[in-house]
Amino acid sequence: MRRAFGADAPSTPADAMIRRARRGLGWFELMASPASPLRVDAALRRAVDVLARTGVPDAQVDAELLLAHVLGLSRGGVQAAAIRGDALDPDPAAEFERAVTRRATREPLQHITGTAPFRHLELRVGPGVFVPRPETEMVAQLAIDALLAAASDSPVAVDLGTGSGAIALAMATEVPHAQVHAAENSVDAFVWTKENFARVAAPNARLAFVDLAHAFPELDGTVSVVASNPPYVPDEAIPRDPEVRLFDPPAALYGGADGLDVVRVLSGVGLRLAHPGGMLVIEHGEWQGAPIRAILEADGWLATATHPDLTMRDRATTAIRP
Incomplete structure (x- = not known):
């Protein structure tokens, strides 16, 4: 059995509430009547209570964002509606529930x-x-800074295992x-990647369906930044959050016995793709900086460094191609 990754056990006291939520509780029907229609503020309070009881972090934020999604408003618009005491019509109330x-x-x-x-x-x-x-935003920043500092007028960047396309499109x-x-x-991921590339429509972005180990041989020795957010959870671990x-x-998610199997591949691929002085940027777990630096240094990378995210947890390691 996989052990917990970042927690002592995969279950929480909220599991019973989660099972009840799956059955559906008819929360809002009990709160409204023709004489007293459901108000936005009351619906939000009930939603926050339900989400908090099932262990959802930031229940207030999520409740407001969900109602904003249902009503086609901004989060601020929902907050204003709650302050005004606006009524919530039956159809959007049911959708919100x-x-x-x-x-x-x-x-x-996000799903x-x-x-x-x-x-x-x-x-x-x-x-x-x-x-x-959000923590991956600083990983993208490291890659962006390296691109901006590149000597070339048209530097080349590669995002390996792009997923939604977040780092590449940034x-x-x-x-x-x-x-x-x-x-x-x-x-399964590529369906979403293609949609995001089409929506953003960046003329300087190219997407390929290819394994990262064999990606872009035509770019060998020309790349200024090789970036990746690879799977890095150890195989026998269980992420703490149910959402994950x-x-x-x-x-x-899972990257081998120590979580670093893909990192080892990335090191070799990065050496193939990057030109001398090019940078490798890898996201990882907060305890993996030292072993990743050791892998990269053993392969010949220079100036390895691990960088914290905004919560001061180690989040990315960079290295320079010799």
Whole structure:
């Protein structure tokens, strides 16, 4: 059995509430009548209570975002409606209840709304693709900074295992003079990748369905930045959050006995693709910086360094091609 990754056990005291949520509770029908229609503030309070009881972090934020999705408003618009005491009509109330029920089962918020924010982008996501996390935004920043510092007037970047396309599309849109190539080999994920590349429509971004180990031989020795957010959870571990362990695709999570099998491949591929002085940027777990630096240094990479995210947890390691 896999052990917990970041927790002592995979189950939580909220499991019973989650099972109840899956059955559906008819929360809002009990709160309204023809004489006293359901109000936005009351619906939000009930939703926050339900989500908090099932262990959803930031229940207030999620409730407001779900209602904003249902009503086609911004989160601020929902907050204003709650302050005004606006009524919630029966149809959107029923849709909101269904959305809250899904979130109470710990289905990711982004699967319910169908979108995930990433830097200035709004990406389409759903089952089969890894949902981009806020901490990956700093990984993209490292890659963007390296591209901006590149000597070439048209630097080349590669995102290996791009998933939703988050890092690749951030590089392409924020460094428009760069040429960005992204590789993905999961059929389920590629559906979402293609949609995001089409929606963003960055003219300097190219997407290929290819395994990262064999990606872009035509670019060998020309790439300024090789970036990746690979699977890095050890095979015998269980991610703490139900949103991760129950809904993220296993191929995007598990990376071998120590979680670093794909990192070892990336090191070799990066040496093939990058030109001398090119940078490798790899996202990883907070305890993996030292072993990743050791792998890269053994392969000949220079100036290895591990960088913290905004929570001060180690999140990415960079290295320079000799």
